[in-house]
Amino acid sequence: MRQKLLFKNCTILAGAGETEYAPVENGYLGVEGDTIAYIGREKPEGYETEKDMRGALLCPGLINAHTHAAMTLLRGLGSGLPLDRWLHEAIFPVEDRLTDEDIYAGNALAQMEMLSSGTTSYSDMYDKPMTAVELCAQSGMKINLCRPILSFDPSERAKDSWRVQGTLALFDGYHMAQNGRVRVDFSIHAEYTNHESLVREYAELGAERGARMHLHLSETYKEHEECKARHNKTPAQWFYDLGVFELPTAAAHCVAVEDADIKLMKACNVSAIHNPSSNMKLGSGFAPILKMHEMGVNVALGTDGTASNDNLNMIEEMHLAALIHNGILRDPTAMPPARVLDMATRNGARLQGRADTGVLAVGKKADIIAVSTQAPHMRPLLSQLPALVYSAQGSDVMMTMVDGSILYENGEFKTIDAERVYHDVAASVKRLYNL
Numbered sequence: 436m437r438q439k440l441l442f443k444n445c446t447i448l449a450g451a452g453e454t455e456y457a458p459v460e461n462g463y464l465g466v467e468g469d470t471i472a473y474i475g476r477e478k479p480e481g482y483e484t485e486k487d488m489r490g491a492l493l494c495p496g497l498i499n500a501h502t503h504a505a506m507t508l509l510r511g512l513g514s515g516l517p518l519d520r521w522l523h524e525a526i527f528p529v530e531d532r533l534t535d536e537d538i539y540a541g542n543a544l545a546q547m548e549m550l551s552s553g554t555t556s557y558s559d560m561y562d563k564p565m566t567a568v569e570l571c572a573q574s575g576m577k578i579n580l581c582r583p584i585l586s587f588d589p590s591e592r593a594k595d596s597w598r599v600q601g602t603l604a605l606f607d608g609y610h611m612a613q614n615g616r617v618r619v620d621f622s623i624h625a626e627y628t629n630h631e632s633l634v635r636e637y638a639e640l641g642a643e644r645g646a647r648m649h650l651h652l653s654e655t656y657k658e659h660e661e662c663k664a665r666h667n668k669t670p671a672q673w674f675y676d677l678g679v680f681e682l683p684t685a686a687a688h689c690v691a692v693e694d695a696d697i698k699l700m701k702a703c704n705v706s707a708i709h710n711p712s713s714n715m716k717l718g719s720g721f722a723p724i725l726k727m728h729e730m731g732v733n734v735a736l737g738t739d740g741t742a743s744n745d746n747l748n749m750i751e752e753m754h755l756a757a758l759i760h761n762g763i764l765r766d767p768t769a770m771p772p773a774r775v776l777d778m779a780t781r782n783g784a785r786l787q788g789r790a791d792t793g794v795l796a797v798g799k800k801a802d803i804i805a806v807s808t809q810a811p812h813m814r815p816l817l818s819q820l821p822a823l824v825y826s827a828q829g830s831d832v833m834m835t836m837v838d839g840s841i842l843y844e845n846g847e848f849k850t851i852d853a854e855r856v857y858h859d860v861a862a863s864v865k866r867l868y869n870l
Contacts, residue, residue, distance in 0.1 A: 496555025
């Protein structure tokens with residue numbers, strides 16, 4: 436039997452059209468099973484359970500389009516180093532010591548952090564992806580997961596690569612699992628960690644399966660220019676020439692992309708993922724987000740991993756994405772709040788291939804968050820969208836619902852044993868860092 440739940444006495448940040456929002460004040464939102472069935476100002480009949488949301492703003496669940504969730508165990512590691520040194524001197528040595536149990540604990544902590552700050556779905560690129568599959572079965576979150584390939588031997592072929600074979604087994608076994616909440620993407624770490632022959636074969640295998648692709652693209656100017664020196668082409672052109680962009684591709688960072696790259700991304704339906712906190716912390720620079728928008732590229736938003744952020748707070752990412760581009764471009768209209776919220780919701784859903792979420796509208800999945808408007812920094816609430824982007828904090832999230840099930844509410848995790856997670860994380864940290 437489908438549960439019928441009615442939220443009442445709330446302001447609803449409902450979607451209107453492809454990019455607009457139409458707030459409904461003192462309204463009602465009805466959920467039947469996993470779907471939004473009603474939004475309006477008149478109270479509908481037939482709902483057996485009512486939930487008073489006075490003082491709350493109901494918003495679409497946030498979608499973290501690029502992260503490395505288990506890196507919660509590496510939070511803040513290597514602070515002050517540029518990307519190449521950060522990876523080789525700080526991150527890789529600890530990652531080499533991670534066990535399945537460590538990664539499970541790190542993933543569980545990440546899901547708690549995301550749920551408590553309003554994320555309902557995330558795209559994760561990391562090792563031991565089965566730990567995330569198991570956790571989502573427990574927690575109820577949505578995930579597009581992948582385990583990236585790397586190839587250091589130019590003669591390596593797909594049939595001999597355990598990374599490629601692992602992707603195939605994961606995709607064939609778990610893509611669209613848990614009623615579609617779990618989806619498996621193909622993934623290439625980056626141009627600078629792979630050789631052409633394996634990448635070409637891997638892309639062909641993904642295209643045969645109708646898979647999506649997730650990769651790092653032009654994260655730094657150093658990476659971008661070194662690729663041009665190696666191949667006489669940009670990373671985007673390199674991936675295109677190898678057939679990677681035949682798959683719907685999510686490209687993280689895109690800090691150093693050129694105009695020709697952006698045109699290519701638009702032509703090939705490549706989505707860009709903006710990671711403002713990570714790119715600023717590592718000193719990588721600022722992606723040309725406004726230019727991408729103007730040229731028609733789908734731009735989503737992500738946190739990256741906590742070692743380079745150092746949190747998974749998508750509300751903070753919205754805030755930064757809005758401010759930094761207005762400042763750089765000296766134009767307060769460059770990144771209006773509606774565009775920023777689209778990046779964190781609609782555009783992320785498009786990137787993940789989830790046409791049934793990303794906006795509060797009748798017929799969409801009930802992926803809903805409630806943001807409290809009662810704290811001093813949220814008063815007076817003169818306009819909902821600017822308040823959400825410029826004023827709200829991740830800690831203002833008072834409820835997170837996925838597919839009609841409340842997973843987090845008022846500090847309580849409904850599907851995760853928080854104390855067990857904290858215990859396991861402490862044990863992993865003690866072993867990894869000899870504490």
